[in-house]
Amino acid sequence: MVRTTLVLACAALVLSGCDSAPTGPAPSTPPPPTTSTAATSSPTAPASLTPVRRVFDAAHLQDGVRRVLTESYLIAGVGDVSCPAGEDVVAGHIFECTVDIAGEKEKVTITVRDAAGGYEVSQPEP
Template sequence: MSRRAVATVGLCCAAFAVLTACSDTPVPAPPTKTVTVSPSASASSSTPGGMSGGSSSASAPGRVFDPRTMQADVKKILTETYQVSEVGDVLCPANQAVKDGSTFSCTVQVGGQGKTVTITVTGEDGRYEVGAPS
């Protein structure tokens, strides 16, 4: 085989390798797990008595998630379901409404590094999905 033929075959192989690496196949979304939580354990009714400023009861969320319960649940899901090791403190924001389709983030320490976990509410009854830490 001539040098020119060898070079052509080599270039074709390199082009094939590049095209294979540039696949149009979409990267799958990170897995999520649906967690069903009893509304009495994770959500409560807000009361307008503790409000300040010009807020009215009409703008206050009706039912909100209990951040302490959610933090414990998120830690358990990351450890047991996602098999994440070295899960440290989890911090979820307070006063997150139990509203279907809403999302918010919790922060979690994994191996000493801060990560974000997305929470997606999947129903008015207190169900939500916990995303993988990123």
């Protein structure tokens, strides 16, 4: 009986040793990810929340005005069109372009209809 108790006691010790976890340091969680701003911006430069200013491309605008005058208003002799550079693409904004029509300098009024860049061209006036 002593032998049976001793075998059972040794078996209990062996089994209890198999079930225990190693006694090393507890596993750690990795540190939270960090983001670096060195590659994207200067640490002293604040992020800009200012909306980007949109302006008309003067060359495209001039071509559009010429097309409206010749195709929609059916005006013959439309020559050079000159529109100011840097006009804002803002609904309700109004400005003028100068147009050469049959050798005479005339003006057309441009009215911006929407923020997408739609505009209206007035009839030419001397």
